[in-house]
Amino acid sequence: MNSPFMEVVLVIVTVVLAFSAAVAISRIVKGPSILDRVIAIDVLLAIVCAGLIADMAVRKHQANLTLVIIISLVGFIGSVTVARFVIDRRTHEH
Amino acid sequence: MNTDLVLEIVAGLCLVLGALMSLAAAIGLLRFPDLLSRMHAATKPQVFGLLLLLIGLALQLRSWAAVPVLIIAWLFQLLTVPVSAHMVGRAGYRTKHLHRETLSVDDLDAVVQKAAAEEAERRKADAAEEAALAADPELAAELAAEGDAGKKPAGKPKGVLRTKEPKETAAKASAKRRRES
Numbered sequence: 001m002n003s004p005f006m007e008v009v010l011v012i013v014t015v016v017l018a019f020s021a022a023v024a025i026s027r028i029v030k031g032p033s034i035l036d037r038v039i040a041i042d043v044l045l046a047i048v049c050a051g052l053i054a055d056m057a058v059r060k061h062q063a064n065l066t067l068v069i070i071i072s073l074v075g076f077i078g079s080v081t082v083a084r085f086v087i088d089r090r091t092h093e094h
Numbered sequence: 095m096n097t098d099l100v101l102e103i104v105a106g107l108c109l110v111l112g113a114l115m116s117l118a119a120a121i122g123l124l125r126f127p128d129l130l131s132r133m134h135a136a137t138k139p140q141v142f143g144l145l146l147l148l149i150g151l152a153l154q155l156r157s158w159a160a161v162p163v164l165i166i167a168w169l170f171q172l173l174t175v176p177v178s179a180h181m182v183g184r185a186g187y188r189t190k191h192l193h194r195e196t197l198s199v200d201d202l203d204a205v206v207q208k209a210a211a212e213e214a215e216r217r218k219a220d221a222a223e224e225a226a227l228a229a230d231p232e233l234a235a236e237l238a239a240e241g242d243a244g245k246k247p248a249g250k251p252k253g254v255l256r257t258k259e260p261k262e263t264a265a266k267a268s269a270k271r272r273r274e275s
Contacts, residue, residue: 017117
């Protein structure tokens with residue numbers, strides 16, 4: 001239904017987003033501290049939003065537009081909460 | 095016909111660029127050495143990538159009704175992502191996550207030292223006050239009476255009422271304090 005050009009764009013976007021998601025997940029796994037993981041999870045959520053938007057664009061529908069907004073809000077609330085309650089558990093010298 | 099084609103090509107280009115922005119964010123996240131630099135990598139491309147993707151979506155949908163919702167979606171991200179990165183950065187700074195060597199200048203250092211100095215001063219003032227109280231018991235008794243009368247003693251109630259050590263003589267109390275400090 002949609003033109004071959006859009007299909008090619010969809011394939012490219014999918015491959016790029018999949019690779020960046022893998023890289024973000026590797027940072028989540030490797031991240032030394034919880035704060036790195038929080039930032040990586042934010043990036044992962046942004047990648048999920050990007051995938052949703054790409055899908056909406058190529059297939060010309062608006063079904064999950066509000067889902068994109070909700071995902072960005074949940075990501076924000078999550079990372080702010082974690083940042084609020086993170087404490088330094090390493091032993092202190094003084 | 096060709097305007098449709100042009101719009102579609104531009105939209106496709108925006109989508110690919112937006113995806114590449116997410117890729118840049120992810121790779122920056124992986125390769126940057128330090129929490130604070132990773133924050134840059136995470137937030138900037140994320141907001142710009144989302145803008146490109148939303149522009150691509152708007153061009154594809156080609157209906158003015160959807161534009162406000164897209165603007166709201168982008169504004170949410172534009173407002174919330176920097177705030178969350180700032181919170182994470184502050185938490186990182188407070189819990190010593192940053193490596194001093196990667197910092198060229200630490201603006202917060204002066205503020206932190208000043209706050210620490212003030213805190214130390216206040217604690218010294220407390221200790222001096224307690225020592226004075228331990229030195230002459232009547233002042234402590236009078237203050238204790240004042241405390242019982244319900245009137246809040248001047249200054250810091252925490253350190254002032256030393257009723258715990260009436261038995262110790264003043265000399266022993268100050269000796270103990272000298273040994274502690």
